[in-house]
Amino acid sequence: MGSYYILLILISAASMWVSNKLKRKFKKYSKLQLNSSLSGREIAEKMLSDHGIRDVKVISVQGTLTDHYNPQKKTINLSESVFNQSNAAAAAVAAHECGHAVQHANGYEWLQLRSSIVPLLGVASNLSLIVIIGGLVLMNIVPFGFEIAVAGVLLFGIGTLFSIITLPVEYDASDRALAWLQRKSIVSRNELAGAQDALKWAARTYLVAALSSLATLAYFAFQVFGARRN
Numbered sequence: 001m002g003s004y005y006i007l008l009i010l011i012s013a014a015s016m017w018v019s020n021k022l023k024r025k026f027k028k029y030s031k032l033q034l035n036s037s038l039s040g041r042e043i044a045e046k047m048l049s050d051h052g053i054r055d056v057k058v059i060s061v062q063g064t065l066t067d068h069y070n071p072q073k074k075t076i077n078l079s080e081s082v083f084n085q086s087n088a089a090a091a092a093v094a095a096h097e098c099g100h101a102v103q104h105a106n107g108y109e110w111l112q113l114r115s116s117i118v119p120l121l122g123v124a125s126n127l128s129l130i131v132i133i134g135g136l137v138l139m140n141i142v143p144f145g146f147e148i149a150v151a152g153v154l155l156f157g158i159g160t161l162f163s164i165i166t167l168p169v170e171y172d173a174s175d176r177a178l179a180w181l182q183r184k185s186i187v188s189r190n191e192l193a194g195a196q197d198a199l200k201w202a203a204r205t206y207l208v209a210a211l212s213s214l215a216t217l218a219y220f221a222f223q224v225f226g227a228r229r230n
Contacts, residue, residue: 004219011215015208022201026065029089029194030081036186040082040094047098047180048076056101060084067093069100071115076101088187088194095181096199099173110168117162128155132220149224153217160217163210170206174199 038046044058058076060083061067067078076097082090103111135149178196181187187195 004215004222007215008212008219011208011212015205015212018201018204018208022065022198022205025198025201026089029092029198030085030087032088032191032194034086034088034091034186034191035188037086038091038186039084039086040078040090041084043091043181043186044076044078044094044098046184046186047095047177048101050180050184051098051102051105053101053105058083067097069097069104071100071104071111074101088191089198091181091187091191092177092195092198095177095186095195096173096202098180099176100169102176103169103173108169108172110165110172114162114165114169117158117165120158121162124155124158128152128159131155132224136224146224153220153224156217156220160210160213163206163213166206167203167210170203174203 041058041060048054048056048058056074056076058078060080061077063079064081065079067082069076076094078094078097082093100111102108129152131152132149133152135145135147135152138145138148178192178199181195182192
């Protein structure tokens, strides 16, 4: 079990490193101004228009790195700096979020699968630890304690599955964004390289999150099945 804690520490350290690296990258590329002078809002609106998407609105939201696409409300939500500014980082983020809108419009399978899990995610996140711990406590008291603990592991697994499915969704959105930025000559070669680098590090945050969730799921599974053997 000691090896698990070492792994968890390594993953946590990697998560902090990637997060800090991402912030530095976005700060760096926020200083790389676009020759086109297009703001994040203008880039998003142009990308949506070029893909024939007329029912998605681009809006500004508060915060830093709070950018996201809302498929229910059909809005591209851009943080204030991305919405208003004209730089490589803003172009990357705006186009990436539009990539999700394009996925939605085209019925991208991985996005549809992820969306189908969302209704279960809140319940699973809130109950999984309670059910696992409760099952472990009850395992030596009632006959069905083990089944309760297993149910908790399965609930936690829903969150892990969501984080894994998120990977192809995020990487595909970035690929769509970069291809469009290059194809439409929205950015220069140097600006495109900056946008690509920024999105690369953003994607790595999702990768580390998926690995962390998978490691935690394995830990809980070992705890439950190990307790039963004992």
